[in-house]
Amino acid sequence: MADNGSESQCPICETCFPIAEIEAHVNKCIFLNCSEETQKRPASPIAGNKAKSPRYNNAPPKPKNFLQSKQLDFKNVPSTSTNGPSTASSTKFSFTVPLAKQVQPKTLDQFFGQSKVLGSNTVLRQLLGKADIPNMILWGPPGCGKTSLSGVVHEICKANPKTLKFVPLNAATCGVKEVQTIIMDAKMQQKFGRKTVLFMDEIHRFNKRQQDIFLADVEKGTITLIGATTENPSFSLNNALLSRCRVIVMEKLETDYLIKILERAVTTLDIKIVKLKDEYSSDDGLTIELDALNWIADTSDGDARIALSNLQLLLQQNDLDKNKLITVEDIKDGIKKSHLLYDRKGEEHYNIISAMHKSIRGSDVNAALYWTTRMIVSGEDPLFIARRLVRAASEDIGNSDPAALQLAVTTMQGCQLLGMPEADVLLAQCAIYLARAPKSREADTALAAAKQVINSCEGLQPSVPMHIRNAPTKLMKELGYGKVASGTKPSFMPAGLENVKFFK
Incomplete structure (x- = not known):
């Protein structure tokens, strides 16, 4: 299909034609057994006079499929094989394509992490192994492998071109009109036994009314929908759509998996890995310490994209034409801070504030201080933290220590006067006090009982x-x-x- 979405690909000869002409072409293509039509497209009677136009005679050839369209770039990237030869050590590496894209897995065996949903005995892995792709919503934090998994599905579709077609879109850069065009083409492909797999990245960017565009065609099986989102589907996606798709929960990657991903990337670039400095020889070319990869993994907070971006930055900072051993000391100055997952409008925002409140309720002073500090370092609004501290002071401490509420209110006022970063110690002091204070939920429990009596009348x-x-x-x-x-x-x-x- 062309970039403007006005053409469709013939499922038999894989030639692109205008949507208005594709059905007639396919009928003739079947009749001619594909050969004549594929070789002599300009003479096709279906195209009529258009065959003589500059568009068909002089224009560059159209891409054979929609994978080269503008929505998402799934073009071929440097090989990710760890066994084949490489010339990377003799020339400077090219990062015109980001490293994370270059080493994107193409098979399930190259996909590291998410063993709960993609382990050897899981249902999803068995289905993908049989090229039986279900409707699913991939939900997880950035860098956990959602787009990488879609890339694996793309390769599965490429391996089965007669039965599967992969179409990638991004809800941040497209609208309902583009989806309607894809569905129109999918209906045509379905007539000839070819299933369209639509990958919609950032699907939460479509509002719930826009998401209705998927319902009927997912229900009928016209398309197989794979959505990717960082937002909680319970809040951001249409309930009717959720009932038609399986939600796949993906978690932050463990450090061991990040190390495997980094090792695979380094090996792909033909860079040697050594465990000890004594193992390095000047004849080895560019070499990196295993501890350096471990350090990058540890500072990436479970985000593979951050880890690979940091590795790319490291390689760009060094003179790649010379023999060199890259150590931990070489990278600590360039990459100083770990990536903290924190979305002030997303689910993690509420998860962490809840963790702070429950730590105070459980009188765990260390946990209360940790979660409070985690929010402060991540850039949370100090007044948001202070308001929850006021609530905890009344709900969980109450009249067992009335001074707790006074301190919490004073803390909130102090945050308004000082602002950040000076207000950080106010929040820490209040959280510590509340965690150590005696607890009484009498007021909150009695309030709930009074509400129950009134509501049940x-x-x-x-x-x-x-x-x-x-x-x-x-x-x-x-x-x-x-x-x-x-x-x-x-x-x-x-x-x-x-x-x-x-x-x-």
Whole structure:
């Protein structure tokens, strides 16, 4: 299909034609058994007079498939084989294509990590091994392998061109119109037994109304949808779409897997790895210490893209034409800070604030300080942290230490006056105090019980008893407002609730 989305690929001869002409072409292509039509496309009677136009005679040949379109670039990159010869050591490396893209896995055996969903005995791996691709939503943090897995699916489709076609899109750069064009082509491909696999990266960028475009055709099997998102699908995706797709939860990569990915990248570039400096020889060419790769993996916070980008930066910083041993000391100055996963609007934002609150509730002062510091270092709004500390002071400590609420409120005011970075110690002090303070959830528990009584009332809520009503006027006094019957002990609860107790 051409970049403008107006052409479709013949499933038989793999030649591109305008969508309006493709069905007639395919019928003729079948009749001619593919050979004549494929070799003599300009003379096709289907194209009519258009065969003589400059567009068909002088224009450069169209790409054979949609994989070379503008949405996502899945062009061929340098081979990722670890066994073949390489000339990288004799010339400077070219990073016109990012290293992370160059070493993107092409098979499941080259895919490291996510063993819970792609292990040898998992359902997903068995399905992919049979080229049976299910509808799925890949949910995980950046750099965990979502796009890499889509690349593996792409290779599976390339290995089965008669039955599968892979189409990549990115919701950040396309709209519903592009999806409609893909679906129109998919319906044509389906008539000839070819299934269209649509990979929609950043699918959460489509709002829930836009996501409706997928529903009918996923339901009918016109397309197989693979969506990738960093956002929680429960909040960012259409429930109807979720019911049609399997959610694959992908986690941050463990350090061991990051090291394997880095080792594979280094080997692909024909760079030798040594465990000890004594193993290095000047005849080895460019060499890197294993400890250096370990250090890069440790500072990448489970993000393979960050790890490979750091490795690329390291290689670009060094003179790659000379024999050299790259050590840990060579890279620490250039890569000083670990990548912290933290999205101030995403799920991790709420996960970490919840961890801080529950650590305070559990009186774990070390954990409370850790999670508070984690948010501070990641650039969280100090007032957001302070507001949760105020809530924890009342909800979990309450009247067992009333000073806790005063300190929390003062901390929030101090954060407003000081701002960051000076307010960091205020937040730390408050979190430490709250974690160490005695705990009482009496107020929160009693409040919940009172809400339950009110919400469970059938019909009208009970009226305020006359003897506790305000009586500011003569008429109201004559009506009995504020009057207590002599010789009785008045109840301040409404009629029918006199014996209700919210406190144990």
